[in-house]
Amino acid sequence: MRSAWTLRIGLLAAITCACLGTPAATQAQVPADFFRQNCSMCHTVGGGHLIGPDLEGVTKRKDRAWLIKFLQSPKAVIDSGDPYAAQLLQDAHGLVMPNIGGMTPDLASALLDVIEGAPGPAKSELAGVAISDRPFTPSDIALGEQLFRGEQRLANGGPACVSCHTLGTIGGLGGGRLGPDLTQVFDRLGGRKGLGAWLSAPPTQTMQSVFRNHALQPDEILSLLAVIDDASNHSQPANMSSLAKFVLFGFGGMLVGLALLQLAWRGRFRSVRRTIVRAQVRGEQ
Amino acid sequence: MNVRSQISMVFHLDKCIGCHTCSIACKNIWTDRKGTEYMWWNNVETKPGTGFPTDWEDQEKYHGGWELHDGKLRLKSTGKAKTLFNIYHNPSMPTMDDYYEPWTYDYQHLFTAPAGDDQPTARPKSMVTGELINIEAGPNWDDDLGGSPIYAANDPNLKGLSHDTQQQLMAVERLVFFYFPRICNHCLNPSCVASCPSGALYKRGEDGIVLVDQTRCRGWRACVAACPYKKMFFNWDTGKSEKCILCFPRLETGQAPACFHSCVGRIRYLGVLLYDASRIEEVASLPSDKLIEGQRSLILDPNDPEVIAAARENGVHESVIESAQKSPVYRFVKDWKLALPPHLEYRTMPMLFYVPPMSPVMSNRTNGAIDHVSDDLFHDIEDARVPMKFLANLFGAGEEGPLRYALRKQKAVRWYRRFKTVGDVDEKTAMRMLSEADCSPEEAEAIYELTSLCTFDDRFVIPPMHREEAIQMMEDPLEHKKSVGFGFLSGPKRGM
Numbered sequence: 001m002r003s004a005w006t007l008r009i010g011l012l013a014a015i016t017c018a019c020l021g022t023p024a025a026t027q028a029q030v031p032a033d034f035f036r037q038n039c040s041m042c043h044t045v046g047g048g049h050l051i052g053p054d055l056e057g058v059t060k061r062k063d064r065a066w067l068i069k070f071l072q073s074p075k076a077v078i079d080s081g082d083p084y085a086a087q088l089l090q091d092a093h094g095l096v097m098p099n100i101g102g103m104t105p106d107l108a109s110a111l112l113d114v115i116e117g118a119p120g121p122a123k124s125e126l127a128g129v130a131i132s133d134r135p136f137t138p139s140d141i142a143l144g145e146q147l148f149r150g151e152q153r154l155a156n157g158g159p160a161c162v163s164c165h166t167l168g169t170i171g172g173l174g175g176g177r178l179g180p181d182l183t184q185v186f187d188r189l190g191g192r193k194g195l196g197a198w199l200s201a202p203p204t205q206t207m208q209s210v211f212r213n214h215a216l217q218p219d220e221i222l223s224l225l226a227v228i229d230d231a232s233n234h235s236q237p238a239n240m241s242s243l244a245k246f247v248l249f250g251f252g253g254m255l256v257g258l259a260l261l262q263l264a265w266r267g268r269f270r271s272v273r274r275t276i277v278r279a280q281v282r283g284e285q
Numbered sequence: 286m287n288v289r290s291q292i293s294m295v296f297h298l299d300k301c302i303g304c305h306t307c308s309i310a311c312k313n314i315w316t317d318r319k320g321t322e323y324m325w326w327n328n329v330e331t332k333p334g335t336g337f338p339t340d341w342e343d344q345e346k347y348h349g350g351w352e353l354h355d356g357k358l359r360l361k362s363t364g365k366a367k368t369l370f371n372i373y374h375n376p377s378m379p380t381m382d383d384y385y386e387p388w389t390y391d392y393q394h395l396f397t398a399p400a401g402d403d404q405p406t407a408r409p410k411s412m413v414t415g416e417l418i419n420i421e422a423g424p425n426w427d428d429d430l431g432g433s434p435i436y437a438a439n440d441p442n443l444k445g446l447s448h449d450t451q452q453q454l455m456a457v458e459r460l461v462f463f464y465f466p467r468i469c470n471h472c473l474n475p476s477c478v479a480s481c482p483s484g485a486l487y488k489r490g491e492d493g494i495v496l497v498d499q500t501r502c503r504g505w506r507a508c509v510a511a512c513p514y515k516k517m518f519f520n521w522d523t524g525k526s527e528k529c530i531l532c533f534p535r536l537e538t539g540q541a542p543a544c545f546h547s548c549v550g551r552i553r554y555l556g557v558l559l560y561d562a563s564r565i566e567e568v569a570s571l572p573s574d575k576l577i578e579g580q581r582s583l584i585l586d587p588n589d590p591e592v593i594a595a596a597r598e599n600g601v602h603e604s605v606i607e608s609a610q611k612s613p614v615y616r617f618v619k620d621w622k623l624a625l626p627p628h629l630e631y632r633t634m635p636m637l638f639y640v641p642p643m644s645p646v647m648s649n650r651t652n653g654a655i656d657h658v659s660d661d662l663f664h665d666i667e668d669a670r671v672p673m674k675f676l677a678n679l680f681g682a683g684e685e686g687p688l689r690y691a692l693r694k695q696k697a698v699r700w701y702r703r704f705k706t707v708g709d710v711d712e713k714t715a716m717r718m719l720s721e722a723d724c725s726p727e728e729a730e731a732i733y734e735l736t737s738l739c740t741f742d743d744r745f746v747i748p749p750m751h752r753e754e755a756i757q758m759m760e761d762p763l764e765h766k767k768s769v770g771f772g773f774l775s776g777p778k779r780g781m
């Protein structure tokens with residue numbers, strides 16, 4: 001009997017511990033997700049330099065208080081003339097780290113915990129999405145172009161790039177003009193590595209809301225990188241002349257449309273009285 | 286035989302003096318409201334001339350009426366598929382300019398103008414936009430302008446006339462014109478009714494008056510394009526179409542329509558015709574040289590016992606049959622064959638008929654004396670200033686035969702009456718003319734009497750309408766007795 005009771009109490013304790021333990025795990029999960037969604041496009045932990053520095057061992061390079069302050073407002077620290085911050089700025093080619101919304105001291109501290117590798121398994125995830133380093137092949141470029149144009153759907157159902165962006169090599173009237181022209185984005189966002197990270201978790205508000213639930217696959221990113229790289233090597237960004245082309249095309253289309261309308265309704269009624277009177281008056285002159 | 290009754294009209298053009306009294310009577314009663322300023326349900330045109338709206342008879346432009354396609358009737362302006370395709374923009378719609386922009390004058394300026402060296406003037410002002418405008422056209426802009434190189438020369442009825450004849454019409458010594466008063470023809474095969482996508486137009490069962498249901502009209506204006514006589518008008522204020530209602534409220538109380546009642550020349554006749562509704566489509570699809578005869582054959586003899594029995598069976602009231610037996614229209618159209626429908630080639634089977642006008646006699650000057658006698662007693666019919674072909678285009682669907690017949694008969698009656706009253710024509714000549722014109726002395730007397738001595742009651746034989754009796758079944762006709770107010774119970778409004 002006693003052993004039975006011991007067992008019951010033991011089980012109860014185990015369940016309670018498990019229950020209490022779960023929130024603890026979740027708490028570690030939140031900053032990890034936050035990192036993936038907000039930091040991983042510029043930073044890795046042990047994955048190397050992207051746009052921003054590799055954060056491996058960051059807590060050893062600088063003390064926690066400084067880091068928390070920096071995390072809350074990078075610009076304020078840079079503006080204060082802090083030499084270390086100035087050095088970082090230089091390393092990032094003058095790109096100021098943006099203020100991250102909702103960055104409380106608690107969250108910053110939790111993030112540092114995650115980076116330090118507090119709950120072991122999370123760390124490997126923070127190394128960034130593994131995108132192959134192999135050189136781009138023509139078939140990568142071809143596939144990338146198909147993905148860009150939407151001829152092939154993105155595996156997770158995200159919208160095709162062309163709906164908002166254009167690319168120098170895309171031809172025709174170009175792609176969408178809602179988002180920026182991507183012809184030169186390869187260099188602008190730090191080359192293969194930086195752009196790859198960027199694409200794995202797009203940071204801007206628009207991109208984020210669109211791709212949060214439709215993340216790109218590593219092989220898709222590779223193909224897209226290939227086509228974007230190809231564009232930056234082979235073409236100029238869409239300039240005024242392509243815009244003029246667009247307007248011209250619209251105008252031409254309108255003329256064709258009007259001509260079609262005229263053809264369809266050529267037998268329509270036209271002014272009778274004025275025509276008669278004018279013809280006679282002209283005849284007399 | 287499907288016998289129905291229709292209130293029909295005859296206009297005797299030889300009597301019209303072009304005074305426009307009829308138009309004014311109509312305007313004062315029906316179209317002095319906002320949105321109807323440009324409408325003339327009754328208008329009087331000068332022929333040759335282009336009329337109102339300008340050149341309305343040119344269906345190459347206006348696309349009104351029906352056309353034969355593989356022996357089948359179809360609307361020129363629209364059709365089932367076309368209606369849908371053109372519903373937001375009917376390509377056959379006349380513009381305001383083809384009617385005219387209605388105007389008033391800025392009278393207020395006469396009172397408010399500051400003192401100056403000159404008299405103030407009241408400038409014309411559009412009744413549609415309120416802006417000052419230059420008047421370029423009006424509803425009878427070509428009034429009395431026979432021979433005008435703009436208006437008379439563009440009359441579509443000149444088609445088919447030789448160049449010389451056309452030139453002669455414009456020559457000063459030969460100038461001629463006559464008046465052509467027009468209202469809605471309350472057609473037997475109305476293209477306006479057929480074209481309406483909303484089914485708002487209908488032909489009243491008991492008297493054939495064509496009306497627009499103002500609550501069902503959606504303002505598509507298909508009827509405006511489809512009516513070849515351009516007697517459907519669009520009210521730009523209410524957004525609904527309107528047309529001549531043959532003064533049915535007056536008819537229902539036993540009065541002649543306002544234009545008939547006020548006609549100075551007493552040219553207008555009104556009465557019931559019985560017709561065979563089962564043959565309308567067949568007759569309307571006849572080749573154009575058979576149309577006049579065909580339409581006449583639709584109109585049934587109200588004294589024929591068979592017709593009377595069929596009419597009774599169809600619910601035509603006894604009093605209406607009696608009225609049809611006295612109808613002056615029946616005599617002009619069927620008995621005497623004097624009255625002809627306008628432009629029957631539009632195939633709407635108009636039920637308003639015209640007695641064609643006798644134009645001035647052509648005379649020759651021989652040795653200083655004016656001479657207009659010839660062996661051929663009817664030579665002046667052929668040589669009349671208004672060419673026969675012109676009248677045939679207008680009233681004969683292009684055929685001269687029925688016109689020649691009607692004009693010869695009219696002339697024979699005149700000479701017969703000259704023999705009777707003046708005595709400068711001998712009996713032999715008069716009788717020869719009558720027989721050559723297919724007319725007996727009794728018929729000549731009857732024509733003379735109904736043309737010249739006709740009283741109010743001879744001209745207007747209005748059948749009792751029995752509307753109240755029919756309405757009694759649904760509501761109490763005395764319900765509003767002793768209450769006040771008139772006008773719309775609920776005004777027509779734009780939209781649904």
Ligand code: SF4
Pocket residue numbers: 468469470471472475476477478495511512513514515516517528633
């Ligand atoms: S004349 Fe009258 S009934 Fe005939 S088509 Fe025109 S509007 Fe309709």
Ligand code: SF4
Pocket residue numbers: 300301302303304305306307308329464466547548549550551552
């Ligand atoms: S009122 Fe009679 S006579 Fe005068 S214009 Fe009208 S139809 Fe002719």
